[in-house]
Amino acid sequence: MSNIANEINRRRTFAIISHPDAGKTTLTEKLLLYGGAINLAGSVKGKATARHAVSDWMEIEKERGISVTSSVLQFEYDGYCINILDTPGHQDFSEDTYRTLMAADSAVMVIDASKGVEAQTRKLFKVCGMRGIPIFTFINKMDRDANETLDLLDEIEKELGIETCPMNWPIGSGKNFKGVYDRQERCVITYSDTQKGTKEGETHVIPIDDEQAILEAIGENARAKLFDEIELLDTASAEFDLETVQSGQLTPVFFGSALTNFGVEIFLKHFLQMTTTPIARKSEQGLVDPVETPFSAFVFKIQANMNKAHRDRIAFMRICSGRFDANIDVKHVQGGRTLRLLQPQQLMASERKILDEAYAGDIIGVFDPGIFSIGDTICMPGEDIRYEGIPTFAPEHFARVRQVDTMKRKQFVKGINQIAQEGAIQIFQEISSGMEEIIVGVVGVLQFEVLKYRLENEYNVEIRMEPLPYEHIRWIENAEKIDVAKLSGTSDMKKIQDLKGNPLLLFINAWSVGMTLERNPDLQLSEFGRD
Ligand code: G4P
Numbered sequence: 001m002s003n004i005a006n007e008i009n010r011r012r013t014f015a016i017i018s019h020p021d022a023g024k025t026t027l028t029e030k031l032l033l034y035g036g037a038i039n040l041a042g043s044v045k046g047k048a049t050a051r052h053a054v055s056d057w058m059e060i061e062k063e064r065g066i067s068v069t070s071s072v073l074q075f076e077y078d079g080y081c082i083n084i085l086d087t088p089g090h091q092d093f094s095e096d097t098y099r100t101l102m103a104a105d106s107a108v109m110v111i112d113a114s115k116g117v118e119a120q121t122r123k124l125f126k127v128c129g130m131r132g133i134p135i136f137t138f139i140n141k142m143d144r145d146a147n148e149t150l151d152l153l154d155e156i157e158k159e160l161g162i163e164t165c166p167m168n169w170p171i172g173s174g175k176n177f178k179g180v181y182d183r184q185e186r187c188v189i190t191y192s193d194t195q196k197g198t199k200e201g202e203t204h205v206i207p208i209d210d211e212q213a214i215l216e217a218i219g220e221n222a223r224a225k226l227f228d229e230i231e232l233l234d235t236a237s238a239e240f241d242l243e244t245v246q247s248g249q250l251t252p253v254f255f256g257s258a259l260t261n262f263g264v265e266i267f268l269k270h271f272l273q274m275t276t277t278p279i280a281r282k283s284e285q286g287l288v289d290p291v292e293t294p295f296s297a298f299v300f301k302i303q304a305n306m307n308k309a310h311r312d313r314i315a316f317m318r319i320c321s322g323r324f325d326a327n328i329d330v331k332h333v334q335g336g337r338t339l340r341l342l343q344p345q346q347l348m349a350s351e352r353k354i355l356d357e358a359y360a361g362d363i364i365g366v367f368d369p370g371i372f373s374i375g376d377t378i379c380m381p382g383e384d385i386r387y388e389g390i391p392t393f394a395p396e397h398f399a400r401v402r403q404v405d406t407m408k409r410k411q412f413v414k415g416i417n418q419i420a421q422e423g424a425i426q427i428f429q430e431i432s433s434g435m436e437e438i439i440v441g442v443v444g445v446l447q448f449e450v451l452k453y454r455l456e457n458e459y460n461v462e463i464r465m466e467p468l469p470y471e472h473i474r475w476i477e478n479a480e481k482i483d484v485a486k487l488s489g490t491s492d493m494k495k496i497q498d499l500k501g502n503p504l505l506l507f508i509n510a511w512s513v514g515m516t517l518e519r520n521p522d523l524q525l526s527e528f529g530r531d
Pocket of ligand 1: 018020021022023025026027140141142143144256257258259260
């Protein structure tokens with residue numbers, strides 16, 4: 001195998017998704033520990049910042065530039081080169097969280113064993129489902145009292161609509177957590193409350209047929225329950241099938257405790273065997289093979305540096321094929337230009353490292369003088385590739401925004417458009433009211449604060465925001481066939497348009513969406529917009 005093929009095939013690029021507090025940061029820390037990327041757990045960024053209030057967060061963003069918001073953690077383990085796409089650590093949700101999933105080849109879903117499926121898991125899961133990427137489930141916090149295992153699995157299946165296949169099975173929880181039963185290896189791995197920071201705990205591996213040793217390790221009650229459950233599992237649970245996992249229809253489930261570092265390495269080992277090498281990506285010209293095609297990448301995120309003195313931006317690219325060489329010119333397809341990518345860097349936790357080369361599966365950040373847009377393709381000058389665009393995700397919070405000083409209309413429009421171009425906010429207009437009224441839609445409310453802060457600091461424009469009660473936005477899929485003016489919707493429905501003039505509908509509640517569809521049988525609505 002050529003060196004390039006070898007480098008690409010050993011890459012595994014995934015995102016970790018969870019509802020806040022389920023243990024994403026803790027699990028990431030422990031994974032890094034196995035890769036030797038950090039010496040002590042607790043040094044992953046985001047954790048401390050997660051608890052800061054909004055205003056503090058702004059300060060941190062300013063001081064540290066982009067490091068707080070997003071990074072890619074790369075480490076080596078067992079011959080693999082692993083890229084973990086880390087999403088912002090704060091509680092608030094933004095488009096970036098969604099977009100990051102567009103750059104991952106698989107996702108690890110962390111669930112708190114005492115809470116089950118939570119709101120943000122549901123939202124993120126939808127995006128994974130849309131892409132059909134493999135999803136692995138890590139049910140965390142087994143050292144605390146957990147919900148019944150079967151109920152947890154049932155909830156995942158019902159709420160998220162994906163089949164589950166437990167790879168291991170917990171023996172008790174909380175104070176009675178004794179370990180897990182590894183179904184493939186047919187052995188019990190006993191739990192010990194290992195030290196938080198250390199790599200390996202005092203676990204014992206006991207073959208399931210060694211009844212005496214099992215009895216001594218977990219006691220009669222737990223043994224009896226386990227044997228019953230094993231029997232049930234072997235007959236009732238979905239059979240493991242790698243193809244179904246890789247197409248995102250079956251999620252392998254693991255149990256453990258990230259905090260006490262139990263079950264993390266077991267998970268990592270199985271996960272690496274099951275997840276995919278960098279996947280072929282859809283383009284207008286067909287699927288692009290990551291190994292056979294020379295360098296190509298697409299922009300999935302643009303981040304403005306909050307430093308007022310340098311209004312620079314960083315474009316994050318996912319390399320989809322081939323090898324990136326920092327010393328050669330590439331083609332920016334949408335811009336129709338050949339150029340050199342400037343200051344290509346890897347964004348590790350709080351530091352940036354300038355790169356000479358990178359491979360399909362890797363994420364690089366490059367200096368953006370204002371030419372890139374989200375979804376753009378970069379490839380070799382002789383190639384013609386256009387990757388499929390990234391969908392626009394439905395904002396859930398809306399506000400009418402005006403500048404306080406009417407003389408500053410020009411700066412206001414410029415600023416708000418630039419920020420929208422980065423994808424931090426979406427802007428709309430009321431269909432009837434001409435240019436004056438701008439409606440801003442965001443995925444997470446923190447973005448409103450960011451917008452206000454940035455307009456004031458970077459564009460010197462003070463704004464006033466009037467929150468609107470809408471929570472649901474729908475793109476009209478078949479706008480060319482529908483007379484939007486004649487749509488008969490519910491009384492809370494509002495007609496708006498995006499900057500390209502595409503009509504959209506806003507609703508206060510989900511019921512109204514259904515009602516409007518019922519009243520207009522020809523209308524097709526979508527939660528995702530496409531360019
Ligand atoms: P997040 O990134 O998903 O938001 O979650 P994070 O890892 O920050 O974990 C949230 C809280 O849950 C932290 O507690 C963390 O220590 C705890 N936690 C994570 N994994 C486990 C686990 O396996 N078992 C138990 N018992 N707790 C776990 P905290 O009190 O908010 O922070 P700290 O004081 O521990 O730092």
